[in-house]
Amino acid sequence: MSAAREIAILGVGMHPWGKWGRNFVEYGVAAARAAIADAGVLWRDIRFVSGAATIRNGYPGQVAGATFAQALGWQGAEVNTSYAACASGSQALAAARAKILAGECEVALVIGADTTPKGFLRPAPGERPDDPDWVRFRLGITNPTYFALYARRRMALYGDTPQDFALVKVKNAEHGLENPYARYKKRFTIEEVLASPMVADPLRLMDVCATSDGAAALVVSSLGYAERIGKAKAPRIVAISTVTPSFPSELVEMPDIATDSAVACAPQSFRAALPKKAYEEAGIGPEDVSLAEVYDLSTALELDWIEDLQLCARGEASALLRSGATRIGGRIPVNPSGGLACFGEAVPAQALAQVCELTWQLRGQAGARQVANAKVGITANQGLFGHGSSVIVKR
Structure with a gap:
C-alpha cells in the first residue's frame, strides 16, 4: 500500500471490561482521555470525533460521536457516528481515516463504549423482515x-x-x-x-x-502530523x-447449471x-x-x-x-x-x-x-x- 493511504495510530486507551452497571459515556470518556494522553496531543487539537453507536443505550448511544464530544467538552470538532453492530468500531475508524486522507483534518479521535444487559443480546425494537x-x-x-x-x-x-x-x-x-x-x-x-x-x-x-461493559479509543492522524510531533515511527493502519x-445477481447472465460448473x-x-x-x-x-x-x-x-x-x-x-x-x-x-x-x-x-x-x-x-x-x-x-x-x- 502507498504511504499516501496510511494513517498513524498516535494513542490508544481502554476502560477495563466487566459488569459495572454505569453509563456507557463514563467508560468512553475514560478510554478517550487515556488515548489522548497516550498520543501526547491536546483535546482541542482533535478536529474529528468518530463514535461507534450503541443502540441499547437510547438516543445518546445512537449519536455516540456527538455524545462523546459533548462529554469531553465542546471545542468545535466535527462529529460522526457509525453503526455496524460488532463491526461498528471499525466503521467509525474507517470514517476517521477517510476524513484524514481527504485532507479535511489531521488528527481524529475514535471511540466505542457500551453498557450491556444481562443474558443474550437482542435485536433493536422494530419490524425488519428483510434483515x-x-x-x-x-x-x-x-x-x-x-x-x-x-x-x-x-x-x-x-x-x-x-x-x-x-x-x-x-x-x-x-x-x-x-x-x-x-x-x-x-x-x-x-x-x-x-x-x-x-x-x-x-x-x-x-x-x-459473555456480554460486558467496556470501552476502547484511538487517536489517529496523518503521517505528516505524526512526524511533526515526533511520532514518525508510530504503528500505521494500512488497510x-x-x-x-457477494451473491449471483439476476442482472448477470448465469451459467447453465446443468452443464457448467456450480x-x-x-x-x-x-x-x-x-x-x-x-x-x-x-x-x-x-x-x-x-x-x-x-x-x-x-x-x-x-x-x-x-x-x-x-x-x-x-x-x-x-x-x-x-x-x-x-x-x-x-x-x-x-x-x-x-x-x-x-x-x-x-x-x-x-x-x-x-x-x-x-x-x-x-x-x-x-x-x-x-x-x-x-x-x-x-x-x-x-x-x-x-x-x-x-x-x-x-x-
Whole structure:
C-alpha cells in the first residue's frame, strides 16, 4: 500500500471490561482521555470525533460521536457516528481515516463504549423482515445457537471435536491472565470447559462469550502530523476492509447449471472476502502476519476465522491450534489479548479494542503477553446484516 493511504495510530486507551452497571459515556470518556494522553496531543487539537453507536443505550448511544464530544467538552470538532453492530468500531475508524486522507483534518479521535444487559443480546425494537439477523432472532436463533450451527458444520466437514473447541478457551484464558483490561482472569483445563453447562449443542458455557461493559479509543492522524510531533515511527493502519457478501445477481447472465460448473456461480463468504480485500489494500499476504485478533464469540468461530484469514488451509485450524502455533510463543499467535473469551461483548468497542491490542504489541508494550518481534497484525469482526471488518496494522 502507498504511504499516501496510511494513517498513524498516535494513542490508544481502554476502560477495563466487566459488569459495572454505569453509563456507557463514563467508560468512553475514560478510554478517550487515556488515548489522548497516550498520543501526547491536546483535546482541542482533535478536529474529528468518530463514535461507534450503541443502540441499547437510547438516543445518546445512537449519536455516540456527538455524545462523546459533548462529554469531553465542546471545542468545535466535527462529529460522526457509525453503526455496524460488532463491526461498528471499525466503521467509525474507517470514517476517521477517510476524513484524514481527504485532507479535511489531521488528527481524529475514535471511540466505542457500551453498557450491556444481562443474558443474550437482542435485536433493536422494530419490524425488519428483510434483515436476516432480525429473522433469526425471531425464530429463536440467539447468538449461541447461531454459532453452534457453525460449530456443527466444522465437526461435519473437518472432524473437529468439542475437545478442540475447549482448547481454544484454554489458550485464550491463558493469554487473558496477563491483560489488565480483561474481565475474566482464570485458567481453565479442557476437562473444566467440557464439564460446563451445555448452552447450544455442542457449545458449552465456557465456549461462548459473555456480554460486558467496556470501552476502547484511538487517536489517529496523518503521517505528516505524526512526524511533526515526533511520532514518525508510530504503528500505521494500512488497510480497513468493510466489504459485504457477494451473491449471483439476476442482472448477470448465469451459467447453465446443468452443464457448467456450480463453482462459477457460488456465493462468496464475506468472512473470507474481508481479509482478502485487506491484504490486497495493504499489499501483503497472510504469510506476513505476526499476530491476529479475531472475533471469538464462540471457541469454534475462532477456528473459522483462522482459516478465513488464510493463516492455514481450510479445515486445518484445529491441527494448527493443537500444534501450539496459535499460542503466544507460537508461529502465529491468535487473540493474545485473551479475546472475547476473556473480555465479553461490549459491541461498539470490541473492534477498536482489537486495534488497541495490535498497537501495544507492535510497540512492544504488551508485557507478559508480548508477541516477539511483532511487525504486522490483523483483526476480524462479524457484524449484523452483512457488516464486517478487517483491519491491518504495521510498524
